[in-house]
Structure formats: C-alpha cells, structure tokens
Amino acid sequence: MDSALIPEGVKRCPTWKFLLALAIAGAVLLWGVVAMLMVWFKGLNQTNMNDYYGFALWIWADLAFIALGGGAFFTGLLRYIFGIKELKNIINYAVLIGFICYSSALLILAIDIGQPLRGWFIFWHANVHSMLTEVAFCLSCYFAVLCIEYLPLVLENRQLDKVPFFHNLSHNMHETMAVFAATGAFLSFFHQGSLGGVAGVLFGRPFAFRTGINIWPWTFFLFTWSAAAYGPCFTLFITWLTEKITGKKLVKDNVVELLAKIAGWMIITYVVAKIIDTVYWATVTAPSLGFKWTFFYSDNPLYGKWILLTEIVLCGIVPGLLLIFGPTRRNPAARVIALLLGVLGVSLNRWVMVLQVMAVPVMSFDKWVLYYPSWQEVATTLLPVAYGVILILISYRYLPIFPQEPELNPIAPYTPANGAEATAGGQAGDESETEAVGQAAPAGA
Amino acid sequence: MKQEQTQHRPKRYGMVIDLDKCTGCGSCMVACMAENNVSFKKDESDKLLSITWMRVYKITNGKPFPDTDICYIPRPCQHCAGQHEGHSPCVSVCPATATDYSRETGIVSQIYTRCFGCRYCMAACPYHARYFNWWDPVWPDGMEKYLNPDVSPRMRGVVEKCSFCFQRYQAAKNKAYLEGRRELEEDEYQTACTQACPAGAIVFGDLNNPDHLVHKMVDPDLKHGGRPRNPEVFRLLERLGTNPKVYYKSGRQWVRKAGDNYLPGEKPGADMHKSHS
C-alpha cells in the first residue's frame, strides 16, 4: 500500500512486517517517552544520580553516541575533502547514523539538565571558556550540518523528488556538499575535542585531568581522533547489521574494506597516542598531584586495571590490527568482530572518562562511590536507540540510502524496464516482496 | 580586565578553621542551613543526596583501638582562586556563567536563576562543595515562616553551594555606605558559621589585610596563590592548584597529611609547592 513511496529498483518487506517492526521499536520508544516525561515533570530525582554522580549514564550515552556518530563527519571528510569516491556508497548511511546519534545526544542533554526550560541559557549566557559551551555550540551547528546532509536524501524520496523545487534543491545541495562537509568536519573536530576536554580540563579530578597544549588538554585530541577512528566502525557495524536483517548485500566489499582499512589505521594511531597519554598521565601528571596511578584502579572490581587493559588492548590494538591486516580485514567474521570491539572500546573509553572519574575520591578522606542507573535512566537511554531503529526502518524503506542496492540485489530478472514496471504495477511489486520476506523474517523477528 | 567596583585594594575573603578546636558539634552546619534557607527532606541519611553547604567530615587516622584518633573537618565551599585568579575548577567550566568569581571579594557566587542544572561544576569540584536540588524544596507547614528574605530559596534542578554568606557582605557594605565608609571592619562581615561556632574554631576575614586575624594566622604567600607560610596551616588538596581560600590549622601531623594526597613514602610538604603546569 506504500509502494508508491518505495525507491525504484529495490524490494522491501510487506507492510505488515514493516509495521510490526515499527510497533516493536515504538513500544520501546514509548517506554522511553514515559520515563522522559517522568523526569521532566518530577525532576531528576527519578534517576540514581547524586551529588557525587552529577554526571552518569546519560552523559556517557551522550559521549558514546557522539563518538559513534563520528562516522558521519569522518566519512564525509574522506568522501568530499579527500575525494575518496568509493565512499559515496556508504556516506548516506553514515550521515543517517550520524543524524540519529546527534539528535539522540541532543535529546538526552535536554533530559539530563535540571532546568530543561532554561537549556538555552547555554547559548544566551555562554561562558566561552567552558568546554561544555563549545560542545553545545558545535554540536548544534554540526547537527544543522547533518540535517543539511540528510535533507537531500529525504528529498530523493520518489514522491518528493517529483516536486521540481525539491528536486532542484536536492541537486544543488549535493553540488555544494563539499562545503558543508568541510564545515562539518571543522565543527566536529571542535565538539568531539571539547567532549574530551570536558573531562580533561577537570584539574580538580586527577583521574580525568590531562595536561595539553594551551587550553586544550590531550583528551581533546584523543577524543577527536578516537571518534574518527571508531565512528566508521560503528557505521560499518550497523551496515553489516542492516545487511543481516534485510538479508541483502547493500554495500560492496571494496567500499567496506576501504573504510575498514582506514578505520584500522586510525585506531592503531589513536591507540599509540592513547598509550603515550596514559603513560605520561600515570607517571607524571597523576604523581605530581599525589596519586599513584594504581590507586585509581584499586578499590573495586568494576574499576580495576582490567578496564584499562580492555580499553587499550582488547578494544584498541586488537581491532586495529584485525582491520589493518588484509586477510583478517577481508574475512567478514574477523572484520565484524573487530568492528564490534571498536564500538565497545570507544564506548568503554567514554564510560571511564565519565563514570570512573566520578567514582574516584579526590580528598584523602573521601569514599569511592559506585552508581547504577535507575530504570528511568535506562529507558531514556534506550529511547534514542528505539528512535534510531525507527528512523532507519523508515529511511531504509523509503529513501535510496544504499546506491549499490539495486545493482547488488537485482529484482529478478533485472532489466531497467522491469524495474520501472514493478513500481508502476504495484501488485507485482507486492508479490516479489513476499519472496523477500522469507529471508528477512528470522532477523526481523 | 573588569573594572573594580572600588578603588580600594580588592578583598580576598577567606577562612581559617582550627581543627584542634573544632569539636564536630555541627553548629556550623545548622547555622548555615538556617541562614541560607537550605531545604531538608524526611530522610537525610543518604549524604550523597543531602544538601549541606557546610559539611563536617569525620576523618580517622586509621589506627586500631586504642591508638585510633578522629578529627572533624568542616568543609564549606573553598572559594578557589585557581591557578590564575578566577580560574576556579567550577567557574571555569560552567557553560552558562551561572557561577562567577568576584575579583572584588574573591567569593565564588552561584546564580540560581541562571543555572540550568547541567552539574558540570559538581563534576569539577574535588571538594564536593556543590549540591544539586534533586527535589523541589518543601518546608513542612508553617516552617516557611522562618525563611531568610536575604537569601532566595532555590528551585528544583539547580546547583547551590556556600556563598560565604554573601548577603551579609552586601548588608555590611550597605550599612557602611550609609555611614559614609568605604571599608568594612573585620567584625562587620562574618559568615553565619563563624559567628555560631561555639568553640570559636572558625576565623573569617580578608586574607589581603595584614590586620585581619586570618592573615595573621595563615601568613599567606600571596605571590603563590595564597599558600600558607604557617607550618601548622594547610589547605585541602593544595597540590591540585585550586588555591582555595579556606585554610585549616592543626598541630597534628596526621590531620595535616589527610588534607592532601601523597605517593607511598612521600613526605607531606615535599611536593607541596609544586603544582601542575
């Protein structure tokens, strides 16, 4: 019944299945919305945060989402500025994922603040020396860029594209995309970095504090670098997941492998920098403040040394090497494991830089404090995930996200004419979709 | 640079707490709550959710009975000056300029109506001197009558903290102005906790003024962020470079050592004067 909206030359699952998937994701979304409203109306007492844990799950989610969404700016940078043409086949999806990540981060920020109705004070009364101000401005601006990057894709929907103005606008935006991508990269460099700076400038928190260049602590650069390294991992991982769920190949291997290779090198260079940073911090910065680095990992099993090892070795060196070496990179299983480890690694890094910072006592007579989130916090964190799933469901169904999809999945027997007919015919299209269901059903359920 | 509102020498209001005199009685905490309209809940036993601008920490030397010893450390906001005047851990991070460092008084203020509750300042403060209003403040029926009109009760969702009873400074300045004076006498501006302390353990005044008792007790090295030259006086977390304006005095070595962090085997004071770049 929605076949008129489905892009030309591709098959989509039947509507009922699509609606079912929407309903499932919608239920999670609804749960999150209930929690969100509770938080807005009753206040932050709905969380398990406290005066020692002013930053907790949500800030972690923000940092993680933005790091994972870093695939958008970095892929854009590679595609439009460095001119790596192959990446045009994945850039759409990178933009979509980035869009989801950033809009989610903004939403969570709006929930996380004690006075959401005054949230705009961060712009109005901005303290330009605060890393968070920089985050807010760059994040908002970059989100605007993401909207600009996502808009032409929306306008390419078959029906919208029929409107001449939309068609032209979309075309023009494509033409100027390099400018936007460059601006996006510029903004991303600063907000990803500022997010790193958020923790790194805390000179009252020796676990987080880093020296650096001028006003920028080393975490500033590490965060940008890690977002560029791990963001594409997330893009690739979600692409793989989408392929598994739809049961279709959507992006050609050469594209995936190219991006994976770049990510691999980025990860390895990042990890080297991270190790240098960690060693310097552990041997110079922390001791100068009176702390032996082992102290930070000494109190409880959660924040033991394992967390540092996991972050750097298991989720850093390992995926980096797996993606650099040709044989493992080309092996789909090894590649996906590497991507997953990368995604976990950057999330773990953000976790450590937010929650472990809060856990460690600074005054010698203070106590370690551990925290677990309330269901409201979990629900509101899953809300954007559900929202992302819904947006992907809709976008995938109605927008030509994967340029290589028709070529990789010809509607048998594929002829340009047949494709045109199928879309016009409607009934025939539905039938061919029924066939596809068989493949998609297990993953979809 | 911001123009000084007075042609006179700027003030650096600070506090010295004699930990050997402090008895841990808690008067300072309640004096503060009463003066500053601090709210309370039915259960305040979770100290991670309990707003106490002035919090009295109980510390121990960790030795077994009967060699064990305890000491109380009253902890108001430390009113850090930071590495360079005004670069307090919290002031530098607040995205909305809702907390500010006064170059006239050295007091770190909090603007409740501007704070939007991001809690970054709380993450930045190593002293945990900042508190968030997780709940709407509710006074039991009738008790709102005792609220002090000089301090506005805070609404849910904002951060609050000790202001060195800034309202008292304003009142004293107003009074002095009406009397045609520009300078305040030492006893004209005292915080509620200083005034209430039954042991007289808290001394408050202008660290820049050599006539004030705080200056005499601390003998601050103003070229080095006000570092105390009196060997019995110390500041909490001196090595972080926060340069607080709350000083502590104790004759007990273990108490002074507890004020900062030291590497295993490191002697207190060895690295006191070095701070990070």
Place this chain on the structure above:
Amino acid sequence: MKVDRRSFLSLLIGGAAGTALSPLPWKLTDDLSIWTQNWPWTPVPPRGESYYETTTCTLCPGGCGIKVRKIDQRCVKIEGADEHPVNKGGVCILGLSGLQLLYGPTRIRTPLKRVGKRGEGKWEPVSWDQALTRLADKLKEVRAQGAPEKAACLLDSSRGTVGHLFRRLMTVYGSPNFFTMPSVEDAYRAALKLTQGIEARVGFDLENADFVLSFGCGLLDGWGSPVRVFKANSTWKENHATVVQIEPRLSNTAAKADHWLAIKPGSEAELALAMANVIVGRNLYRSEFVDGFCENFQGLKRILALHTPEAAAAATGLAPEVVVKWAVEFARASRPVALYGRGQGRTAAGSLRQCMAVMLLNALVGAVNRAGGMWTVPDYDYIGWEEPELDEVARAGLERPRADGAGSGKYTPASSLVQRLLGSGAGQLPEVLMVARCNPLYSLPENGAVKDNFDKIPFVVSFSSFMDETAANADLVLPEHVYLERLEDVPVTAGLSCPVIGLCQPVTEPRWDTRSLGDVVIALARKIGDSAAAAFQWDDYEACLKETLEDKWDTLEERGFWYDAEFRPPAWEDGEGKFRLAGGKLDEVLQADEIVPAGDPAKFPLILVPYDSIRLAHDYIGDPPFMIKAVGDDVLKGKDVCVQINPATARKFAVSEGSIVQLITPVGKARVRVHLDEAVMPGVLYVPRGLGHTAYDAYLAGKGINVNALIGSLEDPASGFDAAWGIRAKLAKV
C-alpha cells in the same frame, strides 16, 4: 479532495513557518524560563524590617543567651548573644534549630482531651477553661478521698519560679510527690551534702583549670552548659592545658583531649580511688588543704589502702604504671580539676560512689573552692515567697512518705528518684500525674517498664508544647508556650561557676492557643480553690515574676540576664566549714559495690552502652529536622541506627559493616545496623541516645531505636540513683 488536502497542508506548513518566524516562540521561551525562576511552589520569604530581640534559650539546662533575628513579625534566625556570660556569642546546634520547633508542625495548638484509647492519637480540642476545670476536678476528687499524696507532678527540674510554683501547688495541695528528672547534678548535690554538709550546687571554674581529668564526661558532647564548655575547651587549647579523657569510647571529647585513657566501662570509680591512693601514698596531696580543712584523712587512707594501682589496673585494663603516671601528673598540675558525669549527664545521676571518688580527688589536690577547681555555689535564693497556709488535708498528706522513697532511709542522699518510681515500679503509683518539660516515656531508661507503669496511672496530664511520647499517651494536654513565646526566669546551674539568671522573654506572639506554664499553675490553683487559691494571690504569672525578682528585674529586662561575675566561693580560711573525707555514710558510699551491668555474661557476651551526641537531643526536646540532617551516616542510615562495634569484635561474632542484626539485651531487642569502628573498645557496643522516637513527625519519628528500651536501671546501693551505665547484650541474625 486533493486540492483541499494540499491547501490544508500549505496552511499548516505556512502557519508553522509563520509562527516560527514571529517573535512568539522567542517570547514563549523567555517566559517559560522566567516562570522556572519564579515557581509558585517555591516559597519567597517576604521582606521587611530586620531587627534583633534577645532572650534565653531553654532547650537544654545550659542557659545560653540568644538573639532572634526578626523580619517584621517573623523570627528568621537564632544567633548567640555576644554579651552573654554563658555562651559569649556561641550557640549550639540545638539552639540554632529552635525556630523549627517554634514553627514546626509538631506543636500542640490547643488544649486537648483524649477521646480514643490512650496513645491512639484521638483528641478533642477543648477550651482552656474546660481543660483546667477537668484537671482541677480530678485533683479535687483525689483530695476528697483524703489522699492528696496520690497526685504527683514531674518536672525537668525544680528551678525557677515555675518549678517553685508547681512545688508550692503540691505543697498547698498536700502531696510530697514532686518529682524532677534525674541528672548528675543530683549526685553532685548529694556528694556535697555528705562531704561539706551543705545544700548547694557544684560549679566548675573550667576556664582556669590547667589539668582536666574527665571521668567519662562528654565535655564536647553536651555536658554541662555545652557552649560554655566548648569555649572552655578552646581556652584550654590556647593555654596549653592538659585534658585527659577517661572513657572506653573515642568520643568527640576523647578525640579532642590531649590524652585518652580507654578503660573498661564502669571502672571509673576504681580508677579514681586508685589515683587517690597514689596521691596519698606518694604524699602528692595538697597538705595545706587536706591537713588544714579536711576531716578524717585517716579514715580515707584506710579505705584507699585497698585501691592499689594494681587493683585498678585489673578493673580498668590500664597498666598500673599508667594509673600512677596520670595520678602523679594530676597531682603535680598547678590547677587540676577532676570531673564526674557520664556523657551529657542528663539521663541519670549515676553512681554516687563514683561521684564521691572524683570529688575526693579534687579534695586531695585542693581543687575545692579554688581558682580552676570545683566550686560550691549556693542555690539561687531570690524566690522568697511566704510559706502558704496549709489545711488539715495538706498537712496530713505532706506527712506521708514520698512515693519514690527519696530523702529518707537508704535514699536520704536523693531528692527525687523518678526512675525508681516509674521504672522499677518500686513505690505507689500516683492517681494523677502532671508532667511538664520532660518526656519520661521516651527519655527514662527501662522504657518498656516505664510505659507499663504509666499505663497504670489513671490520669496523666501533659503540659508539653509538642506532641511528644508522653503527651501522646496523656489523658489531657494543656500546651504551654514554647520558650520563644514566654516570659520566665532561667536560673542556670549546669556546672556554671558563677550564678547567672537568664530572662526568657517572648520574641514573638504565641502562634497557637497555648499558655505560659506559670499562668496555668496559678489558674489551676484558683480552680482548686480554698487554701490553694489563697496561696496563689498573684494577678498572673508576669506579676508573680516581677514581684519575685524585684531587685533584679531592671537588670534582667535591660540586659536579658543577671550575672554575679564577682562571685567567688568562700575561702576555707574564712569559714568554719570542713571537708569530710570519710566516715559514716561516706564510708558506706565509698565501699558500696561496683555497679555490674545486668545480664548473664554467658548468654550475653557483649556489653551495650548508650552514648550521647551533641547532634542528638535526647531530653524533652526531640531533634528538629536541621539536627537530624546533621547526624552522620555512621550513626543513622535510612531508618536504621548504627551500632558501633570494634572490627575485632565484629569478626568474632561474624557481622560485617552495614549488616542488619538484632541487638538483644535482657530487657529488649531491636533491629540495628552494624558499623565497624576502631573508636570503640572490643566487646562493647555503642548506640546513641536520641533516636527511636515514636512521636513527633516524619522527620524524626521511626528513625533508629530508643536505646532506653534496651537499657535497664540499676539502683545505686548507696543512694538509690539509677546507676546503670550499660547492659549485657548480644547480636543475632534478623
């Protein structure tokens, strides 16, 4: 159709775009943020003229002068009165919380008559006239039976005009049963009578002492007049005086003392006597005092002979050399003083033997009536009312023995033994009991027995301002003003060295339909009529007060207090007085048995000792919300009180930090939370007083346990005072 939809959509989109571009969203955004800055449910305290009014705090016996900051008619802050001789500007945590009591919801707003079962909380508001008539009728009924001694009253103390009005009422009514709540001052008074043969109180010239030997006194935990002692402590620090705290637990006092002697609980008297032995044995006593003004030194020597440092070492757990060392240091100090009174000293008088042993130490070093020492301070004598005319019934009633036995026979040293009466149920319970300014149902040890005995009293009247435990279990409540609303004299004792009378004066209009207690007594006497009415001829209480304080009134009104700064105890050289060191009743006291905590050590391997904290009010006043907020999480966590236990003991009994256990004693059991603390002696458990209220509001009620429910009372064999300092206990799984 298609056109319609398109135009509808256009309208919608156009409208949205138009609205977005108009100033409306900006205005709304701005308005919303302004609204959050003025939420109507966040109170805005009204402004007004700011000024101070001075009065006297009566929340504890300390007698501090306070000034109340007011904004128009509202009281907004309590601060210490700078000029006041007791507290010199300082103010304690309870004093600071006073406005929460004034304005709090636990106030009783009008006289109440019980309508449901006792303690059920069902009341009927009645008028003052109805309430007084009902009480007067009840009293007349009892008197008509010819048994006026069956009416009794219980006050915090007999001091001041209000105490005397009550006492006068009981006298003219014909009842000897005027009770006061126990305090260490009772023991000091008894000891003074035995040693010097005078009725007076004890004061300490703390500020001038240079060596303070404290036998478990919570000097920094609320002992005496708390703010005054805090200030004295700071003076000691400045003057480099030595403070030695003798106590099994590292209390705040012990922590701040220069030396902490952790002795086994209950062995204080042994230690004091052994120190006396050392001082005598080494000829370190001040012979000019002992030889000059003391009697029966030989008798004392004989008694002390048994109390060797070795014997004390066995009892206290200290090494004999340590006992000797501190005895020598104490004796060699130039202005030493020894202090008695466990904790705040407001729960029980304690062991007279221990009090006496401490007093003897003072005598041996000559620290009696000397600078820096223990002073004999005459009782306040400004109340010089004419003796009332008694009728036949009254005379007969007064002849009858007191229900608690105090003042006669074995109990001669005591003036009031309310614990004996209400706890042990030793005497005949009254028919009518009037309770004012105390909360016996909460604050007397052996709480369960007290409650049972209370239930047997047919008619209980409370004059409390607050719905405390006693008021909640009364039949009639006649609420008095709180201290900020009333006019009254406050003669301070509390160990002050100089006489101070504070004036409590109203700083605010009464908030509710309450009355001054003095007026209530006068009105009650009038209602009773006959000789009672005749004995209360004042127009009202204010007239009575002014008349009584005639020569001091102007000073009181002007300064808020009357203070005899020049007071010095009479020099021994000038008088005929002697200090008796031994003989007769003294020997009996000194040779009385040690107080051993109740319970079978085999069944109850541990000892439970209650402790006092300055942050926990445990007398008549319950902790206001501010104070409860200041209580540490190592004392109260959620609804559970923490029992302090040494980690070694915890290991032995397999309990760990934070675990919930049953604390069982021979008289009761309760749920507690384990807190490991190196500050307490192995084998001894500590639970604070002041928690476990069932009355008051949700800010206080139901938090922790009332340790009085776990503690029994033990009669001091020499005086009848309650001398229990602890009880045998054990821990069990919940």
Place this chain on the structure above:
Amino acid sequence: MFPFCFEWVWDMGHLVFHGGLWYALSIIGMGMTYCIIKAVIDTRRGGSSHH
C-alpha cells in the same frame, strides 16, 4: 554571550570562540541560501537538472 552581561570580561577566548562560531554559521547560512535561491531559479526556469 553578550558584552552587556554584568559579569562580562573581554578576552582572547571570545575572539577565538566567536570567530570560529560565526565563521561556521555564515558558511552554513550562505551555503544553504545559495542552494535555495539556486533551486528557486532553477525551478522558475522550468528546468530539472539531472543527476
């Protein structure tokens, strides 16, 4: 944000920050303006560009 706030203190930070911010904002703004205007013109011309 604005120099008329009472606590305003001019320093390098403002120049750097606002410089970067308005640079980015103007590029985004000008880029979008260009795209929209060009799309309007293209549409007026009746043409439909191909891609």
